[in-house]
Amino acid sequence: MSFPISPRSGRSEALSRREAVAIAAAGLALATWPEMSSAAETETLDDLVQRVTEGTVPAEGGVRLEIPALVENGNSVDVRIAVDSPMTEAAHVRWIHLIADKNPFPDMARIHLSPRAGRAEVAITLRLAQSQTVAAVVAHSDGRYAIARAPVVVTLSACIDGG
Template structure:
């Protein structure tokens, strides 16, 4: 059996302290990454509310396949249309869950997909209009079994 020295005790205590702080550091890094994704997509513009409707279940029993639909109130004409929609899942290892590019030929500003969610979190849908304006909607979803591995 090895002797427990003062130096080994201090090293062990420091390692425990670092391990206790690790989740906070990871969360702060993840929050910064989400903010960076949104900042890059919006170009710093303040998003409006009301034109985007994000539809997803309140509870997902399986995070491997969560259905969602995003609808944007837009005439989808050459003069006024949705050019892009991005889905951001803030607690996923990679926050950008999906990106869609639309044109007036899309007919309507509506997309549907199934995404993976790691855990209970807020999902954000952001739409960029052809004139550069931004619209957004957010929903919180409870995930009972995560779908991003780990």
């Protein structure tokens, strides 16, 4: 099945069903975008951390979040997270979750680890929409949570168009 294109477009061929579905899906995504971003804007960093830890208050300490305090370009921000953990079968880091509450999508990354990782240390490059506090939440195998926070000033923002 094909759908005719408006004569104003200058194209004489018709849209295929696949193209029509793709256009409709893109329109639906754009129509719901303000709802998604406004929901993220209402959650504070503490709310996001509580959601990730299922209501448990994470302990401060044991996590090193290395991120520049001043970032010239929010499109490329290098981050390093290191957790004090023996990384044995009995005691290891299950995951590290990065949160930037002022980004259009605040849940930046979740890195899953196992004892086979050897070290609880990761490096990642992020995009930051604006100046904000970035948090690294860590889940340990014994059910404990830990957190490190770092304020970052961004001079040239990323994610301006919501991307």
